[in-house]
Amino acid sequence: MPRSRTTLTLADAKQMLEAGEAKAVSFGIPYNIAVVDSGGALMAFSRQDGALIGSIDLAIGKAVTARLFDKTTAYLSELAQPGAPLFGIEQSNGGRVVIFGGGVPVRVDGEIVGAVGASAGTVEQDISVAEAAVAAITLSNA
Template sequence: MPRALSTLTLSDARRMLEAGEAKAAGLGIPYNIAVVDAGGALIAFARQDGALEGSIDLAIGKAKTARIFDKTTEYLAELAQPGAPLFGIGQSNGGHVVIFGGGVPVMIDDQIVGAVGASAGSVEQDIAVAEAAAAAISSIQHREGGQR
């Protein structure tokens, strides 16, 4: 029996970008925000006027990393420290893994349907923008527990 795959839609991604951009505006920082689907493919991307060029690939990389590992990039960063269980993970997947905060898996009805990545501010600000974007459509489980 075939399984149904749930994934984010372009409409979902647009709502997420809008929410992330609003959070970024509140911080006073122009942001790069990326949304990927359940397979990790880019659905939508926003680069606010003046957002750092170097953060384009980071936002996309954070979103893809959060999706392929189904964990926040903040949590992966903890696991990737010297002596931690996933030390070296940043060099996996052709070196395309981004392991600092700002990538968040997106869940609907306890199923991961994609992810969002944000980059341009501090790690804490990136996390806040990504979480705001995910919360626009998601049943996101924050850092305090659950899906990290």
């Protein structure tokens, strides 16, 4: 019997981007926000007017990293410090792993269905924007 996989829909991704954008506006910072599906492929991306060009790849990288390891990038950052169990993990996967806060897996009914990454502000702001995006879909499915 074929195995089915649950993933975000495009409508979910758009809803997440809208919530993340609203949070970014509350900070007064133009953001880059990326949403990936359960396989880690980019589904949707938003670059608000004036968002940092260098943050484009970071937002996408954070989303992909959160899905690759099914952990927040903030938590991976803790695990990747010198002497910690995952020190050097950012060199894996062709060096595309981003290990600072702003990447969050999306879980619906306990199953990971995708991830979001946000980049442009402080690490704390990036986490907040990503969490707002995740809350938009997880709260609506509660």
